[in-house]
Amino acid sequence: MTQLPGLLDTEAIRKDFPILDRVLHDGKKLVYLDNAATSQTPRQVIDVLDEYYEQHNANVHRGVHVLAEEATALYEGARDKVAAFVNAPSRDEVIFTKNASESLNLVANMLGWADEPYRVDHETEIVITEMEHHSNIVPWQLLSQRTGAKLKWFGLTDDGRLDLSNIDEVITEKTKIVSFVLVSNILGTHNPVEAIVRRAQEVGALVLIDASQAAPHMPLDVQALQADFVAFTGHKMCGPTGIGVLWGRQELLEDLPPFLGGGEMIETVSMHSSTYAPAPHKFEAGTPPIAQAVGLGAAIDYLSSIGMDKILAHENALTEYAVKRLTEVPDLRIIGPATAEDRGAAISFTLGDIHPHDVGQVLDEQGIAVRVGHHCARPVCLRYGIPATTRASFYLYSTPAEIDALVEGLEHVRNFFG
Amino acid sequence: MTQLPGLLDTEAIRKDFPILDRVLHDGKKLVYLDNAATSQTPRQVIDVLDEYYEQHNANVHRGVHVLAEEATALYEGARDKVAAFVNAPSRDEVIFTKNASESLNLVANMLGWADEPYRVDHETEIVITEMEHHSNIVPWQLLSQRTGAKLKWFGLTDDGRLDLSNIDEVITEKTKIVSFVLVSNILGTHNPVEAIVRRAQEVGALVLIDASQAAPHMPLDVQALQADFVAFTGHKMCGPTGIGVLWGRQELLEDLPPFLGGGEMIETVSMHSSTYAPAPHKFEAGTPPIAQAVGLGAAIDYLSSIGMDKILAHENALTEYAVKRLTEVPDLRIIGPATAEDRGAAISFTLGDIHPHDVGQVLDEQGIAVRVGHHCARPVCLRYGIPATTRASFYLYSTPAEIDALVEGLEHVRNFFG
Amino acid sequence: MYQDVILDHYKNPHGRGLRDGDAEVHHVNPTCGDEITLRVKYDGTTISDVSYEGQGCSISQASASVLNELLVGKELSDAQKIQETFLELMQSKGRLEPDDAMEEVLEDAVAFAGVSKYPARVKCALLSWMAWKDATAQALGGADADAERKSA
Amino acid sequence: MYQDVILDHYKNPHGRGLRDGDAEVHHVNPTCGDEITLRVKYDGTTISDVSYEGQGCSISQASASVLNELLVGKELSDAQKIQETFLELMQSKGRLEPDDAMEEVLEDAVAFAGVSKYPARVKCALLSWMAWKDATAQALGGADADAERKSA
Numbered sequence A, B: 001m002t003q004l005p006g007l008l009d010t011e012a013i014r015k016d017f018p019i020l021d022r023v024l025h026d027g028k029k030l031v032y033l034d035n036a037a038t039s040q041t042p043r044q045v046i047d048v049l050d051e052y053y054e055q056h057n058a059n060v061h062r063g064v065h066v067l068a069e070e071a072t073a074l075y076e077g078a079r080d081k082v083a084a085f086v087n088a089p090s091r092d093e094v095i096f097t098k099n100a101s102e103s104l105n106l107v108a109n110m111l112g113w114a115d116e117p118y119r120v121d122h123e124t125e126i127v128i129t130e131m132e133h134h135s136n137i138v139p140w141q142l143l144s145q146r147t148g149a150k151l152k153w154f155g156l157t158d159d160g161r162l163d164l165s166n167i168d169e170v171i172t173e174k175t176k177i178v179s180f181v182l183v184s185n186i187l188g189t190h191n192p193v194e195a196i197v198r199r200a201q202e203v204g205a206l207v208l209i210d211a212s213q214a215a216p217h218m219p220l221d222v223q224a225l226q227a228d229f230v231a232f233t234g235h236k237m238c239g240p241t242g243i244g245v246l247w248g249r250q251e252l253l254e255d256l257p258p259f260l261g262g263g264e265m266i267e268t269v270s271m272h273s274s275t276y277a278p279a280p281h282k283f284e285a286g287t288p289p290i291a292q293a294v295g296l297g298a299a300i301d302y303l304s305s306i307g308m309d310k311i312l313a314h315e316n317a318l319t320e321y322a323v324k325r326l327t328e329v330p331d332l333r334i335i336g337p338a339t340a341e342d343r344g345a346a347i348s349f350t351l352g353d354i355h356p357h358d359v360g361q362v363l364d365e366q367g368i369a370v371r372v373g374h375h376c377a378r379p380v381c382l383r384y385g386i387p388a389t390t391r392a393s394f395y396l397y398s399t400p401a402e403i404d405a406l407v408e409g410l411e412h413v414r415n416f417f418g
Numbered sequence C, D: 001m002y003q004d005v006i007l008d009h010y011k012n013p014h015g016r017g018l019r020d021g022d023a024e025v026h027h028v029n030p031t032c033g034d035e036i037t038l039r040v041k042y043d044g045t046t047i048s049d050v051s052y053e054g055q056g057c058s059i060s061q062a063s064a065s066v067l068n069e070l071l072v073g074k075e076l077s078d079a080q081k082i083q084e085t086f087l088e089l090m091q092s093k094g095r096l097e098p099d100d101a102m103e104e105v106l107e108d109a110v111a112f113a114g115v116s117k118y119p120a121r122v123k124c125a126l127l128s129w130m131a132w133k134d135a136t137a138q139a140l141g142g143a144d145a146d147a148e149r150k151s152a
């Protein structure tokens, strides 16, 4: 077995994930390399979900009975865990949403309805990049259509990095918000935060960072990032589906208007008018995803017990190995940085003229789960003139042997369609 | 033990709910009468959630590997179950949200951004009622503030029913949308749908029904209701938290604009513009609450296996008994219909001058969980000149013995503060 | 799912390329980006040509090739029957074992039976068939059942 | 949590009713609807009166009564110390066992120790104390630590 420096004890870790024992297609062991789409769920998280429903389930806040108090303590305790996980200055800066997409839309809508100086309108500009996930493109297209604001973006270099050469023309005095991905889900690129944040601060624009592919894989420190908002999603970091996070700076959350209206987010309601609760509740209308927040808290406990720095080292080692092995496959072209430097553990590629759908299907027949398509980042495919890619993406339980299986599988694909 | 006609076999049913075995405060058995806030979760639903995470977890749609296909089939299968449960003409009319609040906000936002003839603007009117949950008030207040539309509402009669005497002045040719609750969560009132729908159709207004307190408790038929939209929430009907439903008429969902933008809801994206997927996907941005939808499907299977008509009969019998027993408690005043007719199984009351917080706390010490406060329906408290109420609410596992325990508990409260 | 028949059609497509036609449509499969441009040419109600160009996976490419082979030269009513039978097969979720009667109608196209087990790929297989149906409606106007679509 | 001391104060509140004051505030506990209107009167930095009216549960009512009993006649700095100690006790989540020193400062108010175990009720207990702090800031202007609030 291939041994690389920095690897985690995957033999032990894999025991925590029941699904990794699955056997597919009459005897093929699951090789799960679709972690950028969603991660698998450890026993520790499943157990916490069970315990929630079996012992503590109740609606949160306002209850004076034991279950309501327990559920509230668990839910708010999860907020504490998230706050600590991203080094938030205050727990009140952590808003629970249903997924990263809602978090991103939340910011777009806050700014659309905000007063000055935050208001996005027809005299202002929004900046994103060409490597964004659709969830960080469409909300801004909608906002731009609905307010008349101009949508601008950074293009990409041939090797899959942001082209910041014209940063001073892209981010200008008119820019109200710059929203960009920390680690691309299709290219794997890890973007340079500092240069962008510095320019945004120069012109007084707010910065939103889409950390959906970062939070699961590396230590995240919202204070070090110096962003105004950071979004991520639970199901990619060993948590349940149905839970996302928006972190935002407290004074912004105080100033900005609410988005969804309803129970939980109010201070007082009459038929004529209402006032709103302080953040984070102002942005959490209705019964929140209680069990899912609690499950995310358990996922954070799990990841932290292993150590985010160790997970990062593990993935770096795997990525380096994977880049090396994949480069050996004839006709394989990596879409994105061709080295392991400044990149995450998602690797997209094309394989000669073989359509990614066919690549994925034949890999699946061997038990290897990868994702194929435009990965919700179609502008990247347009940019590189390809219809789609095949993407393999790793996580803390991935092993060099799985990368070997992938490479072998690709050989099989080539022979099959050769 | 009290035997009433129409009761379910609660002894068998209660075995499905692990939490009902909980013992609180050194030996008090849990008497859970807070079902209008959230229902408890049967073993059958917990098992399905476990199985999802242990066997089938993957991101939905677009995947060509086995897990992705299984997860997609489970998620879309849940949509089929919901469609059948509410007798929707088409499965594509069922939109998954995170809760009823999001469903209600979704409609408000669709109409705010719609083209004619649906568009809500400063020349149009919105109609709600004074007994709405905050989640069906605040979205319309926000829409009214942001568009200039006038917000109007039906008032309440002294016995807790809608005052429809001025229906022709409230719903007029200017009305674009009438949104009202089918069964009130605070008063228990079951509202007369037909009269309101008829008038709305007369003037060409859309109708949104908040069925959050109806879907869990009675057969629901969106075609019979003749509404345009129906909203409800999973956690009140034996499902997980983090999942809600909006049903909407197909041609409306085709015509109305999207709300949240992102992955899953698009047809094709370029940096310059995007087109949207057909409903329901158009309204489901980002990774949906997959496990939660699947869990809701399991809850629907569970409820259907017992029979919604039988559940309704059970609750009617309990409500009749509860109204009778509660009326015997000195100084107790029911807020809402004082009989069991046309009402759901949530009963609000005041007890002399004793503040509901104190009532709830002393009941809790006896293991009895009720909810106290304004129940996210503060205008109702204002209307009846009370600061708050105590609310007991029943479900399929509730028993006459629990009602007896409540009545005894209330006697204890009176003595304690007497 | 990759029957030899499918791979053969994929590697050696029939009638590929755009030629003269009465109507042209462009269809896209949004979930995977497969695209096809397809033209039909009619001689009365006889299909004299179906020409196409596109990019996509082996399933969508092979399906277009099979379509060309099966439909060119057929009467519209026969072609519609083939199209409907193919649709039925593809929507069967792998539960339909093609019988002799079906094989007679579908010929090479029965090879796609296995694809119907893979929901993500069914759309690939149907792409050219939906395009053909649409193009036919445009070419023949109200004559086709799908007239609504044309008028939209 | 319902200590006799609390029930006594609830049933026989001290100093209830609104009287002349230097500043008046109205505070609401949004989660349960408890309300209080509270006035403070100062003689230099000595509290000469705290008068109040409101509706709410036994905990919020008793707490206002205890506040009146404890603070009237005190020097501002002593009162602040009492307020801070009470706040500490209420935020202790039931983990703080009041010692003699604390009892000396808080007198009857130590009876609320048990309330701190019930997060939903802590706000009830604190309502009048927060109102007093706010009213004091208004009455004495910049003299109070909470000056920011006043200027807002």
Ligand SMILES: Cc1ncc(COP(=O)(O)O)c(C=O)c1O
Pocket (backbone or CB within 6 Å): A263, A285, A286, A287, A288, B036, B037, B099, B100, B101, B102, B133, B135, B136, B181, B183, B184, B185, B210, B212, B213, B233, B234, B235, B244, B376
């Ligand atoms: C009548 C009614 N409408 C809407 C809601 C909101 O549901 P949710 O909190 O799940 O969004 C509730 C429950 O709280 C309700 O009782």
Ligand SMILES: Cc1ncc(COP(=O)(O)O)c(C=O)c1O
Pocket (backbone or CB within 6 Å): A036, A037, A099, A100, A101, A102, A133, A135, A136, A181, A183, A184, A185, A210, A212, A213, A233, A234, A235, A244, A376, B263, B285, B286, B287, B288
């Ligand atoms: C970079 C990036 N941003 C946003 C998202 C959206 O996350 P979700 O689908 O959980 O809303 C994803 C994942 O799909 C992603 O990879």
